[in-house]
Amino acid sequence: MSTEQxxxxxxxxxxxxxxxxGRVLRFEKQVGAMLIQDMTILKFMLSAILVGMVGIxxxxxxxxxxxxxxxxxxxxxLVGGGLFGIGWAIMGFCPGTSVGALGEGRWHAVFGILGMLxxxxxxxxxxxxxxxxxxxxxxxxxxxxxxxxxxxPWIVIAVFWALTLxxxxxxxxxxL
Amino acid sequence: MKRRFDDxxxxxxxxxxxxxxxxxxxxxxxxxxxxxxxYLGASTTFVRAAGVIEQTADPERVxxxxxxxxxxxxxxxxxxxxxxxFIGSLASAASDKSYKLEAVPPIWEDRFGPSVTKRAIGAFxxxxxxxxxxxxxxxxxxxxxxxxMMQLSVSAFVALAMFFGFGMLVAAVVYGRxxx
Numbered sequence: 361m362s363t364e365q366x367x368x369x370x371x372x373x374x375x376x377x378x379x380x381x382g383r384v385l386r387f388e389k390q391v392g393a394m395l396i397q398d399m400t401i402l403k404f405m406l407s408a409i410l411v412g413m414v415g416i417x418x419x420x421x422x423x424x425x426x427x428x429x430x431x432x433x434x435x436x437x438l439v440g441g442g443l444f445g446i447g448w449a450i451m452g453f454c455p456g457t458s459v460g461a462l463g464e465g466r467w468h469a470v471f472g473i474l475g476m477l478x479x480x481x482x483x484x485x486x487x488x489x490x491x492x493x494x495x496x497x498x499x500x501x502x503x504x505x506x507x508x509x510x511x512x513p514w515i516v517i518a519v520f521w522a523l524t525l526x527x528x529x530x531x532x533x534x535x536l
Numbered sequence: 537m538k539r540r541f542d543d544x545x546x547x548x549x550x551x552x553x554x555x556x557x558x559x560x561x562x563x564x565x566x567x568x569x570x571x572x573x574x575y576l577g578a579s580t581t582f583v584r585a586a587g588v589i590e591q592t593a594d595p596e597r598v599x600x601x602x603x604x605x606x607x608x609x610x611x612x613x614x615x616x617x618x619x620x621x622f623i624g625s626l627a628s629a630a631s632d633k634s635y636k637l638e639a640v641p642p643i644w645e646d647r648f649g650p651s652v653t654k655r656a657i658g659a660f661x662x663x664x665x666x667x668x669x670x671x672x673x674x675x676x677x678x679x680x681x682x683x684x685m686m687q688l689s690v691s692a693f694v695a696l697a698m699f700f701g702f703g704m705l706v707a708a709v710v711y712g713r714x715x716x
Contacts, residue, residue, distance in 0.1 A: 361616075363569060363570070364570050364612065364613045364616075365611065365612070365613065365615075365616045366616075367562075367565060367566065367569065367570065367613060367616075368612070368613035368614060368615065368616030368617040368620065369616040369617070369619060369620045369623075370620065371558065371562045371576075371617055371620065372616060372617035372618060372619060372620020372621045372623070372624060373620040373621075373623050373624035373627070374558050374620075374624060375555065375558060375576065375617065375620065375621055375624060376620055376621035376622060376623060376624025376625040376626075376627075376628070377624035377625065377627060377628045378551045378552075378554050378555050378558065378624075378628075379551075379555075379621065379624070379625060380624065380625040380628035380629055380634070381545060381546040381551045381628050381632075382545065382546060382547075382548045382550075382551030382552060382555075383543075383545040383546075383548065383634075384548065384551075385625060386641070387641035387642075387643065387644065388641055388642055388643050391641075391643050391707055391711060392643070393700075394700070394703040394704045394706075394707035394708075395643075395704075395707050395708065395711060396704070400548045401548075403548040403549055403552060404548040404549075404551060404552035404555070405552060405677070405681055405682060405685075406552065407548065407549045407550075407551075407552030407553045407555075407556065408552040408553065408555040408556040408559065408682055408686075409556065409682060409685045409686055410553070410556065411552075411553045411555075411556025411557060411560070412555075412556035412557075412559040412560055412682065412685075412686035413556075413685070413686045413687070413688065415556070415557070415559075415560030415563075416559070416560060416563060416686045416687055417687075417688075419560065419563065419564060420687075424564065424567065425563045425564060425567045425573040426567070426572075426573045427573075427687050427689075428573055428574075428575050428683070428687070429684070429687055429689040429690075429691065430674045430675055430679065430680065430684055430689055430691045430692070430695075431674065431691060432689075432690045432691040432694065433674075433691075436672050436673055436674060437673050437674075437691050437694045437695050437698065438694070438698060439669075439672060439673075440668075440669045440670065440671070440672025440673030440674070440695075440698075441669065441673045441680075441694065441695040441696075441697070441698025441699055441702070442669065442698050442701075442702045443665055443666070443668055443669025443672065443702075444665075444666050444669030444670050444673060444676065444695075444698070444699050444702075445669070445698055445699045445700065445701060445702025445703040445704075445705075445706065446662075446665055446666075446669070446702050446703075446706050447661075447662045447663065447664070447665030447666025447667070447668075447669060448662070448666050448677075448699060448703050449662070449702070449703045449704075449705075449706035449707040449710060450658050450659070450661065450662030450665070450666075450706065450710065451658070451659045451662030451663050451666055452641060452643075452644065452659070452662075453659075454578070454666070454676050454677040454678070455578040455579040455581075455582055455618075455666075455667065455670060455676045455678070456577075456578035456618065456621055456676065456677070456678045457677075458663075459578075459618055459619075459621045459622045459625075460621045460622065460624075460625035461625075462622060462625075463621070463622040463623065463624070463625030463626040463629065464625050464626065464628070464629035464634065464635055464636070465629065465635045465636045465637045465638060466636070466638045466641070467637060467638065467639065468638065468639055468640060468641065468652070468655050468656070468659060469659075471655065471656040471657075471659035471660045471663070472659040472660070472662060472663040472666075473663065474660060474663065475659060475660035475661060475662060475663020475664045475666075475667070476579075476582045476663040476664070476666060476667040477582055477585055477586045477589065477663075477667075478586075478660070478663070478664050478667075479582075479663055479664035479665065479666065479667030479668045479671075480582040480583040480585070480586035480667050480671060481586040481590055482664065482668060483583070483603065483667065483668045483671040483672070484583065484586065484587070484601050484603035484604055484607075485601070486668075487601075487602055487603035488602060490672060491602075494672065495672070500690070502689070502691075503689070503690045503691075504687065504688050504689055504690060505688040505689070505690055505693065506688055508690055513688060516688055517688075520688075528549070
């Protein structure tokens with residue numbers, strides 16, 4: 361295996377370990393968040409984001425790493441995001457957690473994984489059609505919120521931290 | 537912040553914060569050693585895996601497909617990351633004895649009964665729709681939800697709102713609101 365593959369594998373093992381320890385891989389945690397009954401996955405995701413955004417912006421600001429923003433293609437993100445939400449609710453796993461759920465014995469995740477492989481193949485077949493329709497509506501490019509607002513990322517990060525910590529307090533108060 | 541960890545799990549705040557550190561370390565390490573900053577993600581791997589499988593049946597079709605050409609069918613960093621998630625989860629579940637064979641998840645069973653066939657059909661078609669959406673949006677809750685949000689990408693905020701917005705809508709319709 362190449363260095364690249366080894367690095368991916370080691371990172372993935374640590375990621376999978378933490379996903380399982382955080383108990384976010386389960387169907388009932390994912391659907392529980394959608395039903396606003398159990399916010400474990402949001403606590404997990406938002407905690408990762410709070411910590412990650414500080415380090416990523418420090419490193420990128422110092423020129424040590426580069427950003428890899430995904431394009432704000434209006435049709436792609438709105439229609440694709442909506443489709444994903446619909447499928448996610450039925451399947452009860454997202455792509456990363458499906459593999460992790462299989463690892464902790466929830467073997468029904470295999471049906472979702474097979475469906476996702478089929479979905480990827482179907483998307484590849486229909487790609488030319490989407491390219492000339494949904495993907496062609498309006499592309500704002502690879503933009504970041506601080507740039508779009510014309511303010512320092514640190515202001516956005518401070519506001520995001522404050523709002524998220526408030527949300528955490530609300531989660532705990534309501535025992536979610 | 538009490539209960540729920542009695543099965544050996546960690547606080548989701550702690551495990552999540554550690555994933556944040558992992559994402560930072562990984563962005564730094566990939567830049568240093570691979571020359572390109574890589575961010576956590578998962579859904580592109582399903583395209584590559586589909587391509588690898590399809591290649592065994594019809595290599596010409598894969599070679600001629602514009603999307604496979606764009607994505608490049610190869611066993612790359614993220615492909616190994618996704619395999620690693622399986623191994624890491626297995627190791628963690630084994631370490632605290634939370635490994636559990638499950639054919640039908642409880643919330644699903646409450647609504648649709650214990651039929652494995654029903655669950656299989658639901659998950660399969662849910663998977664098709666979810667992956668088509670993730671590829672259209674260029675990301676899933678890892679790529680948009682974690683990596684995009686950490687970078688404050690505009691697309692991540694919109695995608696995550698759509699993921700949860702439609703997820704909540706469909707979940708409410710499909711599973712109903714059970715008393716907490």
